[in-house]
Amino acid sequence: MKRSKIEEKHRRDKSILEIEGNYLTSKKSNIEFVRFMVMVSNCIEYLSQKYGLSFYEVIKECSKELIKKGIS
Numbered sequence: 001m002k003r004s005k006i007e008e009k010h011r012r013d014k015s016i017l018e019i020e021g022n023y024l025t026s027k028k029s030n031i032e033f034v035r036f037m038v039m040v041s042n043c044i045e046y047l048s049q050k051y052g053l054s055f056y057e058v059i060k061e062c063s064k065e066l067i068k069k070g071i072s
Contacts, residue, residue, distance in 0.1 A: 047058045 044058050048055050
């Protein structure tokens with residue numbers, strides 16, 4: 001059951017990032033993944049600066065909100 005949810009998430013991520021082929025096995029996939037992680041990291045860093053929280057506190061708070069909304 002969990003495996004199908006993971007695979008669905010990978011399909012959705014690949015679609016959003018316009019990645020083809022196996023997940024993170026091609027050069028293009030790896031480059032796009034790194035770009036995505038940099039973007040996420042920058043967003044977290046921005047929120048950290050804006051609200052005076054540590055990087056990990058921002059992640060913890062965001063995770064709580066996602067769990068509350070049932071998105072995770």
